[in-house]
Amino acid sequence: MRDIGPSPVRLSWLATRQLQVWIWCEGCSHHKSLPVAPLLEKFGDVALLALKAHFQCAACGGREVFLRPDWHRAGWTQGVVSRHEKLPD
Numbered sequence: 559m560r561d562i563g564p565s566p567v568r569l570s571w572l573a574t575r576q577l578q579v580w581i582w583c584e585g586c587s588h589h590k591s592l593p594v595a596p597l598l599e600k601f602g603d604v605a606l607l608a609l610k611a612h613f614q615c616a617a618c619g620g621r622e623v624f625l626r627p628d629w630h631r632a633g634w635t636q637g638v639v640s641r642h643e644k645l646p647d
């Protein structure tokens with residue numbers, strides 16, 4: 559739980575930055591990205607963490623899903639995670 563800061567990410571925050579929501583299933587690693595607009599319409603401007611209870615894995619039916627901003631798709635990670643690419647073989 560160390561990644562949770564004092565200001566949880568809200569849907570409006572993602573929409574402003576044109577980020578999608580990235581969902582990962584802890585059970586089977588199934589994952590996908592969802593656009594924020596329909597979620598905002600359905601749930602309102604809630605915190606990303608609060609959405610967890612509304613999702614269930616489409617592949618295995620598991621409810622242990624993990625949500626976070628889709629930094630990668632948005633290109634935010636370019637040049638940021640490079641140190642992870644230099645692990646020895």
Ligand SMILES: [Zn+2]
Binds near residue numbers: 587
């Ligand atoms: Zn699953």
